[in-house]
Amino acid sequence: MANAAARFKTGAWAALTLLLPWLAQAEPIRLLTENDAPFNLPDEHGGVTGISSEMVMEMFRRAGIDYRIDMLPWARAYNLAQTDPRACLFSTTRMPEREKLFVWIGPLLKNDWAVFAGPRSPSGPQTMDSLRPYAIGGYRGDAVAQYLLDRGYKLDIVSDDVLNLRKLMAGHIDFWASGVYHAHYLAEHERLGPLRQVAVFSTSYLYLACHPQTPFRRVARLNAALDAMQKDGFMDSVKKRYLAAP
Numbered sequence: 001m002a003n004a005a006a007r008f009k010t011g012a013w014a015a016l017t018l019l020l021p022w023l024a025q026a027e028p029i030r031l032l033t034e035n036d037a038p039f040n041l042p043d044e045h046g047g048v049t050g051i052s053s054e055m056v057m058e059m060f061r062r063a064g065i066d067y068r069i070d071m072l073p074w075a076r077a078y079n080l081a082q083t084d085p086r087a088c089l090f091s092t093t094r095m096p097e098r099e100k101l102f103v104w105i106g107p108l109l110k111n112d113w114a115v116f117a118g119p120r121s122p123s124g125p126q127t128m129d130s131l132r133p134y135a136i137g138g139y140r141g142d143a144v145a146q147y148l149l150d151r152g153y154k155l156d157i158v159s160d161d162v163l164n165l166r167k168l169m170a171g172h173i174d175f176w177a178s179g180v181y182h183a184h185y186l187a188e189h190e191r192l193g194p195l196r197q198v199a200v201f202s203t204s205y206l207y208l209a210c211h212p213q214t215p216f217r218r219v220a221r222l223n224a225a226l227d228a229m230q231k232d233g234f235m236d237s238v239k240k241r242y243l244a245a246p
Contacts, residue, residue, distance in 0.1 A: 028066040030087045031056060032077035038185045038242045039091045039109070039206065042071065051242040052091040055108050055226075056208055058234060062225035065218065075141045085213040091206035093143040103214045105222050106207035109239075112180045113144050113204060117196040120171030128201050134174035137164035144177050147202060165192055179204075 033040040039052040048069045060067045072080070081089035082101055093111070094104055115131060125131045131153065138145030138155040149155055156173050158164055161182070168176045169192045176183070180197070187195045210219070229235050 027086060028068045029060070030080075030084060031060075031067050031069045032081055032087055032089045033069065033071055033091070034074040034077055035071055036074075036091065036182065037189065038181060040071070051238055052108050052206060054238050055229070055235065056090050058229060059105075059208070059222055059225045062228060063218075063221040065221065078141065081209060081211060083211075085211045088208050088210040088214070090208045092209035093204045094207050094209075095143060095204075098209070101212070102209035103212055103219055104207045104209055105219060105226065107205035108208065108226075109206045111182075111204050111206050112200050113147065113177065113202040114180050114183070114200045115198045116168070116176045116178065116183055117174075117198050118168040118171070118176070119194060121168070121174055121196075125175075125198060128199050131175060131198070137167055137173040137176040139164065139178070143204065144179060148177055162186060162190060165190060169193075177201075 033048065033053065035041055036050075038050055040048060040050040041053075043049040048071055053069070057067075057069075070077075077089055081087045088105075089102070091108060092098070092102070094107070115128070115136060117125075122134065125134065133154070135154055135156045136148060138148065138157050139161040140157050140159045142161075145155055145157060155177075156164075156167075158167075161178065164173065164176045164178070165183075165186050167173045175198065178186075180200070183195065187193050208222070
């Protein structure tokens, strides 16, 4: 009887061992994002919407991969995507210093970076070089701000980009650096302006960035789904609904 019980336990353990990879694969992918309109923002039902969110959700639907979305502060989401093997982060700017930190799927969107002036900004500067003596508002942990910091610009960093827009309008900072669509969306949403574009200083591309241990087959399925979305017009239709050219 004891031998039979032992054989049963051994067989059960072997079966469970075989099932573990399947059970792990069945767990939903954790999609991490921040509140960054118009790319990702909360909807009225407690979910997440926005141009990038719609693209990523459709990509996972077509690939047949379960997911759940968590909207978190950017710094926390960025760190989790590097430590949780089942996590992916969007919308993430692909940069050389980030290249080896993630597996990249995309691009989802092209996103120009620019410096903006408000009604109280100095009128003289017209080029990036002429902006060096001035205080430029930036968002903590954002690739736009980091790009300018790395090049010696004087930045005033805050934890909420809406504060940059308000400070710009009140004359508490001279200029503001942001993505073009994000800046115009915030200005319209907050009913603040006028907003004047001084200079475009870089063009970036937004991606879905997944943990380096993400299985190759999953990455291939997601990229195939994204290719199909581009070919059948889904991507362009989402862009037209969300993005009016500034």
